[in-house]
Amino acid sequence: MRQPGGAHGDVGRPRRRGARGLRRRPLGAPSPARDHRDRGGRRDVHRDQRRRGPAQRREPDHRVDVVGFAGDGIVIATPLGSSAYTLAAGGPVLAPRADAIALTPLAPHGGTAPPLVVARGSETVLTVEPGYYGARVEIDGHVADLPAKTLTLGWRRDYALLVSFEGAEPFFAGLRRRGILADSPRVRARAAR
Numbered sequence: 001m002r003q004p005g006g007a008h009g010d011v012g013r014p015r016r017r018g019a020r021g022l023r024r025r026p027l028g029a030p031s032p033a034r035d036h037r038d039r040g041g042r043r044d045v046h047r048d049q050r051r052r053g054p055a056q057r058r059e060p061d062h063r064v065d066v067v068g069f070a071g072d073g074i075v076i077a078t079p080l081g082s083s084a085y086t087l088a089a090g091g092p093v094l095a096p097r098a099d100a101i102a103l104t105p106l107a108p109h110g111g112t113a114p115p116l117v118v119a120r121g122s123e124t125v126l127t128v129e130p131g132y133y134g135a136r137v138e139i140d141g142h143v144a145d146l147p148a149k150t151l152t153l154g155w156r157r158d159y160a161l162l163v164s165f166e167g168a169e170p171f172f173a174g175l176r177r178r179g180i181l182a183d184s185p186r187v188r189a190r191a192a193r
Contacts, residue, residue, distance in 0.1 A: 069113035073106035074126065076153065083175060091115035093181075096171045101153070124153040 077086040079094035082102045091104030104115040127150045135146040175181040
């Protein structure tokens with residue numbers, strides 16, 4: 001689920017048998033930061049997580065347009081990553097084709113800091129006051145020191161290409177099958193009548 005290594009990915013290559021099509025998915029990009037690629041040159045399209053390191057306390061100040069809060073960290077997820085870490089942290093699940101990102105605070109320090117869904121065009125600025133041991137960025141399990149005190153999140157113009165296959169399970173059906181989404185008992189009882 002990462003961007004292929006080439007600039008245009010596999011667009012010119014023939015599709016595998018059963019492939020239903022290619023879809024473009026926007027990539028989020030923190031700036032100023034080093035380019036978050038793994039050793040194969042692929043970018044993350046799932047989620048970006050900022051959190052405190054072991055045995056440290058930090059005071060991140062997160063602002064989305066006019067909202068600010070302090071906490072132990074924040075999970076930033078694209079629609080593809082929202083059904084994992086964001087959901088586990090109490091945040092929303094975004095529809096796969098949503099043109100938004102989810103911001104879910106981790107252990108907010110007082111105040112009201114609900115998860116937020118931010119649409120394309122919003123500027124998200126993360127200001128981090130590192131604790132004694134500093135702060136870090138974690139992207140799909142890859143950990144790095146925080147590259148700057150202030151990060152501005154925006155939208156990239158390049159896209160990851162995802163291949164879908166005929167007969168593939170729809171996104172929300174997969175969440176229902178795994179018990180991540182479930183009807184309330186009242187709805188199930190009504191349907192059983």
